[in-house]
Amino acid sequence: MTITLRAAVAADAHAVASIWYGGWGDGHFGNVPDELVEIRTKESFWDRVPAKIPDTTVALVGDEVAGFVMVVADEVEQVYVSGEHRGSGVADALLADAARQVKENGHDQAWLAVAAGNARARRFYERAGWTENGAFDYPAVTDDGPIPVACHRYVRKV
Numbered sequence: 841m842t843i844t845l846r847a848a849v850a851a852d853a854h855a856v857a858s859i860w861y862g863g864w865g866d867g868h869f870g871n872v873p874d875e876l877v878e879i880r881t882k883e884s885f886w887d888r889v890p891a892k893i894p895d896t897t898v899a900l901v902g903d904e905v906a907g908f909v910m911v912v913a914d915e916v917e918q919v920y921v922s923g924e925h926r927g928s929g930v931a932d933a934l935l936a937d938a939a940r941q942v943k944e945n946g947h948d949q950a951w952l953a954v955a956a957g958n959a960r961a962r963r964f965y966e967r968a969g970w971t972e973n974g975a976f977d978y979p980a981v982t983d984d985g986p987i988p989v990a991c992h993r994y995v996r997k998v
């Protein structure tokens with residue numbers, strides 16, 4: 841299986857929103873406040889993606905979008921892989937590219953926030969060489985203002 845990475849383009853918006861919506865529940869249901877779950881409707885993912893395309897890199901398997909990362913400055917904001925491509929190396933390829941982008945952005949350390957209860961993601965980051973760096977409340981952005989989410993910060997030298 842060949843994995844290709846490239847910068848996202850506007851035409852990827854539907855695929856990115858589908859994977860984001862499909863995976864958000866896996867990592868967040870039961871791990872974030874109910875108030876945030878109510879705001880993160882299916883439509884909300886399609887609403888938010890177009891403005892995030894410039895920050896997004898997609899992973900292709902064949903010509904199918906199998907996952908994506910969003911990187912802003914030194915933060916890896918999102919890492920998502922579609923259900924059928926988990927456990928296949930797509931996530932590793934995306935996370936490695938995210939670290940490369942953080943370095944290219946002029947930083948020597950990357951960071952990300954993961955919901956405290958998102959066990960699969962936390963194991964994935966730890967296996968990839970990221971270090972847990974303490975618990976904190978991440979302000980999830982909503983139209984009604986930030987909602988604090990209990991998270992752990994992970995860091996990695998890049």
Ligand SMILES: CC(C)(COP(=O)(O)OP(=O)(O)OC[C@H]1O[C@@H](n2cnc3c(N)ncnc32)[C@H](O)[C@@H]1OP(=O)(O)O)[C@@H](O)C(=O)NCCC(=O)NCCS
Nearest residue numbers: 863866867919920921926927928931954960961963964967
């Ligand atoms: C997080 C994510 C990108 C990781 O990619 P992946 O391809 O699933 O990664 P892996 O298959 O390497 O799995 C990571 C670890 O979780 C373990 N795992 C597998 N299935 C699991 C499950 N159902 N529950 C908990 N852990 C699980 C794996 O064994 C592996 O641990 P190991 O390295 O100690 O064996 C992917 O699962 C995903 O998109 N999840 C939903 C979105 C999300 O939560 N993103 C992160 C937001 S911060």
